[in-house]
Amino acid sequence: MRKKDPYFFGYGSLVNRDTHQYGDTHPARLGGWRRIWRHTDLRPVAYLTVVPDPDCEIDGLIAHVPGGDWAALDQREHAYDRVDANAAITHPKPDPIDVAVYTVPHGKHGQPTVEHPVLLSYIDVVVQGYLREFGEAGVARFFNTTAGWTAPILDDRAAPIYPRHQTLSGVERDLVDDHLKTLNVTLIDKA
Incomplete structure (x- = not known):
């Protein structure tokens, strides 16, 4: 029996093809999981993870x-x-593949804090990827299927902290800003 080819499922920055060199990429869906903003002591800022949610895809x-x-x-x-x-x-x-997803297991993460915020430059990268792969409807689904938007978000756009940050067009920036405004998100100014 032939060994199945290994693949990963990206749901955050890995959706943006400009952040990695992996090939043979395809849009896909993960059922029974939801994205959420979380912090782990292994990183200074908060990132996306996935948590089980039987009602979400x-x-x-x-x-x-x-x-x-x-x-x-x-x-x-x-x-x-x-x-x-x-x-x-x-x-x-068409061929069978083995797919893995990266997640921070329950108990190893906590709520983002002012000391460990979500980076706007990270959100920008993720939304740019979703826009390219799934269009504006896909961006809306990203925001709707991600929990934790009450997290503090650091406005680091002028001097990005996220190591794989990307330059956004004015349209892409406005799209991010409009969704964050609809969610009533308050940005923290970078000190």
């Missing part, structure tokens, strides 16, 4: 892990655990 991107070499991706996602997601993934690949 999220868009994302699957990408091939060449040669099954998870080391570089595991290092990038060092604050997360890699878990099997085969039963929860819907994807367009």
Whole structure:
């Protein structure tokens, strides 16, 4: 029996193809999970993770892990655990594949705080990826299927802290800002 090719399911910055070099990427969906903003002591700021939610399905991107070499991706996602997601993934690949998703397990994360905020530059990267992959409707689904928007968000757009930050067009920036305004999000100024 042939070994299945390894893939990961990205649901945050990994949806933005400009943040990684992984190939054979395809839009996909993860059922039974929801994105949420969380902080872990392994990182100075908050990031997205996924938590079980039987009533939710999220868009994302699957990408091939060449040669099954998870080391570089595991290092990038060092604050997360890699878990099997085969039963929860819907994807367009005709051949069977093994799909993993990165998640911060319950008990290893907490609510974002002013000391550990969400970075606006990170949100920008994620939304840019969703816009490119799924259009404006996909961006709206991203915001609607992500919990924790009461988290403090640091406005670092002028001097991005997120290491894989991207330059956004005016339209992309306005799209992010409009969704955050609709959610009544207050940005913290970078000191």
